[in-house]
Amino acid sequence: MDHASLKSTRMRYRRERRFKIYCATALVLAGVFLVVFFSDIVSKGYTAFWQAQIKVEVSYTQDVKELPFLAVGEDVSNLISRAWFRKLPRKLNEHPELIGTTRTEWVLADGAVDQYLKDKPNGLKKKQKTLADRLRSRDRTRLAFNTYFFTQGDSKLPESSGIFSAAVGTIYVMIVTMAFSLPTGVLTAIYLEEFASDNWLTRAIEVNINNLAAIPSILYGLLGLAIFINYVGIPRSSALAGGLTLGLMSLPVIIISSRAALRSVPDSIREAAFGVGASRWQVVSHHVLPMSLPGILTGSIIALAQAMGETAPLLIVGMMAFIPEAPSGFTDAATVMPAQIYTWSSAALRPYAERTAAAILVLLAVLILLNLTAVLLRKRYERTW
């Protein structure tokens, strides 16, 4: 080989290496995004699972029923959460035997104290800081597991706010969504795959479903607002309105995945069933549907996870209201986890930021669990014909 062509070959190999590096970089970049993202959320959110408490002498006197602030010494009372004080009168009414006693208790600290003890930016005054430091040095403060976060609804006081009512709301909304979209979607898929003849109507419906899958989710919110709320009169912010809106949104996802599952059942099964005299519905319900059930289930779980993380259409139908108590029915005003994350993320008070991240961690854990279930289900029941 002469010198020139050798040189050009070397250049081409160098170009090859460079191209491969570009491609690998892209993949690495995507991985880096993922790592940065998760470590950022975890580092912001994990502290919210612990909550500051202060050990104080609580003297339960008769006056505490009217003036709860009298229960503790005046010096520490402004380090303690107002949420704790608010609950005192009720506690005394329920346990009248407490009146007249003095006990040493761990009580919920104020949100700012909590942030100070976690070395985060806070709005504490200098005097309060020295007091908190003194309490800390005497082991009168601790970070305990944050049960409030899981048992309470939203609150205007960050230290006593939790995800409970949002989680209950999410369950209600998901029940409505799945109760609507799962049967409708599977029936549609069965019709299109097994019953419909190939004519212009069927093709138009197919095109329509594919287009529905690509319509931005916020437009489903406009539909929900205009039709479910303004026309039909379903109460605003209710789980019913949100669930139906999300149900329409996840319908195309379920239809498309169910059709794929039905299609993967080979025709020989159908022909065998027809051959022994089964009707079309018997073929479907006795043979095709049971065989494609794992696939349909996988698709539905993925659709469920998608609907669970959706926010935009729910904002439009009003599901971002302040909901301190868990809803007790499908027509009560409710909020859902993503909407709660959205409201907290725009709250002005600092401690809400870590709660937002913690709520995100809980939501992500649930979603990853759902997706993992779907993957395992597919692996376990996957059949090759």
Added chain:
Amino acid sequence: MTLEYILLLFFAGLIPLAYAAFFLGRRKAETDLDRGYRLNSPPSFYGWYVIVWMFLPAIGVSAVFAVLHMAGILSVPAPVVLVGVLALVAAAGGLALHRVRASLRARKIVEDVIRWLLFIATCISVFTTVGIVLSVVFEAVKFFNMVSLWEFLTGTTWSPGSAFLEGAGRGGEQSSKAEFGSVPIFAGTFMITFIAMCVALPVGLFSAIFMSEYAGRNLRGVAKPALEVLAGIPTVVYGFFAAITVSPFIVYIAETLGLEAAYTNALSPGIVMGIMIIPFISSLSDDVISSIPQSLREGSFALGTTRSETIKHVVLPAAFPGIVSAFLLGVSRALGETMIVVMAAGLRPNLAWNPLEGMTTVTVRIVDALTGDLAFDSAETLSAFALGLTLLVVTLMLNIVSSIVIRRFKQQYEM
């Protein structure tokens, strides 16, 4: 009596009735069988036949009452409807049971009903489309009665500011007139979409090339699920990430470079939206690249090309239509994405070229107009539907173009 309680009663009454009907119908058919008659259908179809005839009239009547109630023509108290419908169910069930005999073509009848049921379920998705189009168009038409289409499409100032005063009948008090020129909103939307695609297209495409052309099975087995995780993250979480982490970081970088950046800059939601779209682009392009016939690659290798030369000169040109379609779908995603921009982009419409300035998008204005306390028929609220209509038209057009492109591509390689 709440609605839920009535529904509970309804189903508590219907389920045992249906159960009884099914068994009675089947029993009657089985008795005929025992008497030596030849049944037309399997016995359980006679049971289903009775159930079907029990419920169809009841469902029809309930639907009529519901429509009458909603239209406000006639409002019958719910308990009356409940009792009436249950009585109708019992009567129709008895009649159907009476008609059960061996020669009845129960299977055919039940099958036809099922077929209709399936067809009705299928129509719901069509109704959804019609519903979206109608609900958006109706309100948008009301809006265009107040603001001309031309002004909406070409105006460069969006200041609905005093629209709510006019709605309250105090229009004269403020001198500034409400203006609905959507150009700055579209400019912001396209700017953020452009930034997102600048991130998503190269990263998504190159990782797809790496996964389908270079990576071994093991790496592929790790990388593909990792990208799927990226796709499964809810958009509100991306929005939080953009607003709390990326925006301050960009402001910090801009300051160290001596530039001025707003916390609601367009760059941060753009970049994060790009990250969100990466898995979308990469999985679509991966499908397309893997579907290019191996013979094309082998033919190219046989001429002595390197792998990258084959990719650049053979694979990518062949996959080009598919990649274009993935790109268009990505754009349509970015245009309609809401939570990231609601949380990280600005509210103020701003016509500017600088991505470090605050900008707003179509979806932000829609959410802002519909989550406030404005009256539903104020111009600002209705403007949300006009914006929604444009969003719908643009995304539908992108989807249709992309599906045409991909169909041509599939025909070419006979997939």
